[in-house]
Amino acid sequence: MSARDLGRGPVVAIIGGGFSGAATAFHLARLLPAGAADIVVVEPREGLGYGLAYSTADPSHRINVPASRMTLISGQDSHFADWLEQTGAILDDAEAIAANGALYPQRRVFGRYVESYLQPFLFGKVIRHVRSAIASVELSGQGYILILADGRTLAADALVIAATHPPPALPSALRSVAAAARLVANPYDLGGLQAIGRDDQVLVVGTGLTSADIIATLDRNGHRSRIVALSRHGYRSRSHAVLPGDPIGDFISLPSRSATVMLRRIRATILDAKRRG
Numbered sequence: 001m002s003a004r005d006l007g008r009g010p011v012v013a014i015i016g017g018g019f020s021g022a023a024t025a026f027h028l029a030r031l032l033p034a035g036a037a038d039i040v041v042v043e044p045r046e047g048l049g050y051g052l053a054y055s056t057a058d059p060s061h062r063i064n065v066p067a068s069r070m071t072l073i074s075g076q077d078s079h080f081a082d083w084l085e086q087t088g089a090i091l092d093d094a095e096a097i098a099a100n101g102a103l104y105p106q107r108r109v110f111g112r113y114v115e116s117y118l119q120p121f122l123f124g125k126v127i128r129h130v131r132s133a134i135a136s137v138e139l140s141g142q143g144y145i146l147i148l149a150d151g152r153t154l155a156a157d158a159l160v161i162a163a164t165h166p167p168p169a170l171p172s173a174l175r176s177v178a179a180a181a182r183l184v185a186n187p188y189d190l191g192g193l194q195a196i197g198r199d200d201q202v203l204v205v206g207t208g209l210t211s212a213d214i215i216a217t218l219d220r221n222g223h224r225s226r227i228v229a230l231s232r233h234g235y236r237s238r239s240h241a242v243l244p245g246d247p248i249g250d251f252i253s254l255p256s257r258s259a260t261v262m263l264r265r266i267r268a269t270i271l272d273a274k275r276r277g
Helices: 019-031 079-087 107-123 172-177 190-194 209-220 259-276
Strands: 011-015 038-042 127-130 134-140 143-148 153-156 158-161 202-205 227-230
Touching (some): 011 019, 019 107, 143 158, 190 209
Parallel strands (some): 011 158, 202 227
């Protein structure tokens, strides 16, 4: 039986309380008429808005785009940057200011920003936070039954899946060394990284943004020996341009709504931009 059958507003269940789930709950709460829906976010973490990306406790993990380009509210590009100024969240963090004046706060600060805008709705019980993981979801009539990890159930009329990817798993080629004492399989296991000696040589598998997090953590821990990062292509994440550029490329008009064609169009646009310098 759904909430509508009982004469109440529909229940909107959101699985995952990271940025995507928290933002969905926030916009539903602020845009829907009062009492129009019961908004429930199922998230095992204590706070909403952090998720995997913004819950890191390592102060060396920072956002990788300027604060002026991150926002909870579309159309208000400086929303996060304005919040930083209003709250003084980075007054004691001189490293957050880049040479060109752009702000790169610690990632957890962005999580605090998102959480701060959900708190009034949480206090007013417009949004409910259920601290649990999800075991499974079943169809039930016109709605859903969410089975929580602790055995409880939750009935919902609408379901939003905003879950992150599962915990990191070793690639099949490395499973033969899974039991090795010196292997850190989870890159966000700060205790495992802390156990690496300052003079230990380190091999990092992968050269994307996660590898940058690992290297930043090792550097903060005082590591001073050789670090080798490898990947299939050997590409590293590119730094931001020194000077701002005008947006180029059309990724909205048809047929860009096909993911494959959009990818081709993006690659063609990048090549065209390179040719133009």
